[in-house]
Amino acid sequence: MSVTPTSRLRLAVIGAGLGSGPHFKSLQDLTAEAEVVWVHTRDASRLATTPLPQGAMKTTRLEDILEDASVRAVLVLTPPNSHLELVQRLAQAGKHVLVEKPLEIDLERAQALVRVCDNRGVLLAVMLQHRLRQAATRLHGLINAGALGQLISASASVRWWRPQSYYDQPGRGTLARDGGGVLITQAIHTLDLLLSYTGLPVRVMGMASTSPVHTLEGEDCACALLHYANGAMATVQATTAAYPGFPERLELNGTLGSASLEAGVLQVAFMNGQTLTVGDGQGSGGGADPMAFDHAAHRTVLKDFIDAVRHGREPAVTGRSALAAQQVIGAIMASSRTGTPVVLQSLTP
Structure with a gap:
């Protein structure tokens, strides 16, 4: 069944650093299935220099994403040590999450991240695209x-x-x-x-x-x-x-x-x-x-995550599976x- 623009998944992206390029390219390829509503960074200068998806709103306020009830999923592309705190806030707001690898800086924090998503009933996927x-x-x-x-x-x-x-x-x-x-x-x-x-x-x-x-x-x-x-x-x-x-x-x-x-x-x-x-x-x-690679595998993971959120199933690369x-x-x-x-x-x- 074809996907109409009105049925696209509305999502947000947190982080626009070096590793965000393949994600943004993949989201551009997937515009028929997902709409990027917000792009958030703490450093406003990154928003000025990073090519963003058409129509995406820029913000340095995380609350803009947390308070937007239309946003069902969020990509977290920030440094590893920020993942746990961000995911805790996103999960509490009912947002499904895909994080860039690794889950966190150590196993204990990674397990806590997985637990908070389990407890809040939100999906957690990881960009382990291989x-x-x-x-x-x-x-x-x-x-x-x-x-x-x-x-x-x-x-x-x-x-x-x-x-x-x-x-x-x-x-x-x-x-x-x-x-x-x-x-x-x-x-x-x-x-x-x-x-x-x-x-x-x-x-x-x-x-x-x-x-x-x-x-x-x-x-x-x-x-x-x-x-x-x-x-x-x-x-x-x-x-x-x-x-x-x-x-x-x-x-x-x-x-x-x-x-x-x-x-x-x-x-x-x-x-x-x-x-x-x-x-x-x-x-x-x-x-x-470090960015000399094709983004096709990123696109596959993101496409699977979008489909998982829309149909209420587990993503192919779950947070729990990334703990190993x-x-x-x-x-x-x-x-x-x-x-x-x-x-x-x-x-x-």
Whole structure:
């Protein structure tokens, strides 16, 4: 059924910084389904320099969004440490929410954010767009169908590059604002995708450090070993000190075949001799320009969120499902500090 302009979902956007570009481009593509009513930032100068959706009203007053009963959903694109407070106020006003990754700066605050949405009965989605790329969803289907058999081992590699000028931006890579460095800001996408395939490990051993290449409070290099209940193991490598930046890569090895996912292309080799290739190569923002990627996956997540709000169903990338990556990142950093493995506990609903 076609969507008429009068049935478009009315929503607002909070934040117009570096990461807002793909969201605004996606919303422009989705004008037949959603109308941006408000765009809010605390810094009025951002509103003057950022291309905004046609017809959107600019405001530095959060109350304009909270008090507008016609606004059913809000995109929160602000720094991670602001998410919990904003979502608390939005949920109290009955607004459904999509937040830019990560949920928050640590697991405790992320869990509180999820709980407040649950308690208020509003939907919570997260922009972890790697999950909804064509090749990624095809791999999900193969795993769910048992086509790769039992998991034996896996690996996730994120070898990216960021110049020092990236970390010279106020707050970038700090514990207070971002929650850390490469793991929670860059590698979280690939780690989240890995965990969506493998589930949560039972034990994590990790090491993290800041290389001589960068000056920042958080880590720009991290490695980890994940151990699963069935005996399977996975390795994680993440850095923003690998010049000039390389495509992220994920590998899964099973008893019936192996799969690799790199730069949006899935390649599968089955033990029966069959092979499969799915997807087109795509940029990831792994080099000096962090925004050097197509916004199609953002658009897919936003389209799904809009549909979920309009039809009262769960979004494809829920806030609760995003907790796994936050839990593993916290475990890697804790293990690095103590030099001992961290045993993971199942998160309570």
